[in-house]
Amino acid sequence: MTTNKKRALFILRISFLFTTDNSHYVKLYRLYKFKINTLNLTNNLTDFPKNVTIFQLGGLYISTYVKNDFTVSSNKNYLDVELIYNYLHDEAYWSKGIPLRLVEKSIQNSICFGVFAGDPEKGKSKQVGFGRIITDSSTFAYLADVFILNEFRGLDLGKSLVQTMINCPSIREVRRILLATKDAHGLYKQYDFQAVKDKNLFMDINQKDIYNKLS
Template sequence: MDFDTIHAFISQTYWAKGIPASTLRTALEHSVCVGILHGKEQVAFARVITDKATFGYLADVFVLPAYRGQGLSKRLIDTIVHLPELQGLRRFMLATKDAHSLYSQFGFKPVTDPTPLMQIHRPDIYLQGQ
């Protein structure tokens, strides 16, 4: 995979604006990563943070703008939900602002009871000190 393309895209997103390359590199090394290449060009990417037994969190999903509208996001998510090492997870989660209709096609549903969920959320952590 083309780390420079992945970092260039993700570091400009609403969910990871300004993420340092070293932080993203560590995150990718500890995740199940899936990408789509057009020739040698990275055009789509996603990763799953998981213990490969009970829990997974889908993150950093993108398709480069020039390649959108060609079904690549569906192909990417279909590949991920069918990966052998991710079968049998008790909970598989994600967060999205705008792609609910994509993920619902693959069985993801809104959290019906958010009461048990808690978080520490630092949305601007990568922008501090810049």
């Protein structure tokens, strides 16, 4: 076994960040898309956790296939920025009117996850969902801009996306993970999110018309 393959296996064994089912398989890539190894997790690998997800760790990208030929990937190279912008600008209640440059800047400065119909690594895919994490990777993380396109809802893709995001290795040690939602409380409760009990605990500056001023 080559050194690269041993390193990839070692990372998987110490990560314990696995959250779909073991009928899926994981592909590991170097930052420059050099293929290291493909692990088929359908076998009885008792030394691996039961479930598997995707994340980005250092120079490695890890992609996990989810059911019905959909893929979740943390590789920013696969993101359809125009699709993300169109949704956030035109449809998302929390960001309508956001300028393209701010969407691009937010992607650049976040850990991002795309949901795809097909396999983006093979070039035959369509992005159908997105989410990003804002974090210092030490004490705090915020889940933002999480969405699945309307025509692809009802396939549990939102669950796969959120599950993948909260198991990202960059936020494994943070003390608090926050998010804001108007209508998806049921989804997030499945992953241990709870309403803030003490409403006096948090304060915010909410510039609701900021995008109108910038346009």
